Amino acid sequence: MISIILVSHSKKITDGLKEMIDEMVGTSDNVKIFSAGGTDDGRLGTNPIAVMEIIEQCQDDKHILIFADIGSAILSSETAIDLISDEKLKEKILLVDAPLIEGSFVAAVQALVDDDLDAILNELENI
């Protein structure tokens, strides 16, 4: 199982993106998508605690890929990773250097076929 966490200042963006991937790529036992945009109360902003809590739900997954769009969405994702104390869990996390929508979409499509991390990263190179 691969988990993909979507991080943006906007909850509408990450909710819409999760919906789009779930509908267009389809749900499967290989990929789970999490929307982690916006602040706690739905305003524009980021929330590293929310990202950290999602990571902690993914203990049993093979890989946890985080996609973030701009500036502090990337910083918040880095903070969330820093907050994880379980080293085994931490090793599974990758903050992916790819555009949020295009990257997470391609990763979900590839993960559906094969949950090998190198294969996913390889597909992301072609964006």
Added chain:
Amino acid sequence: MISIILVSHSKKITDGLKEMIDEMVGTSDNVKIFSAGGTDDGRLGTNPIAVMEIIEQCQDDKHILIFADIGSAILSSETAIDLISDEKLKEKILLVDAPLIEGSFVAAVQALVDDDLDAILNELENI
């Protein structure tokens, strides 16, 4: 004035992105952002007619930049451009080869400073 048109299968994505740019970059006399995601009735899908109608509203602008995310959002944008018969208007349009969120955000920030197209495209190269 630069107009930026956001195209995706998801209206939530383009509405959220317009909100994010309007709030974070600020509104100005230099840049206008249009959300053109989803179908006519708000489902997941694209609508070239809606994109074409937005283009037609931008007759008096200096440049019209379209950002689209994946697959048929890009195709729909191309169809919308093909539907424009006014050659003078058509010349102002550019379907930008950049990621939707990161690209439109950077273009809006740069357009706020300077509405020169080369300067904007130059900033987009650095994404």
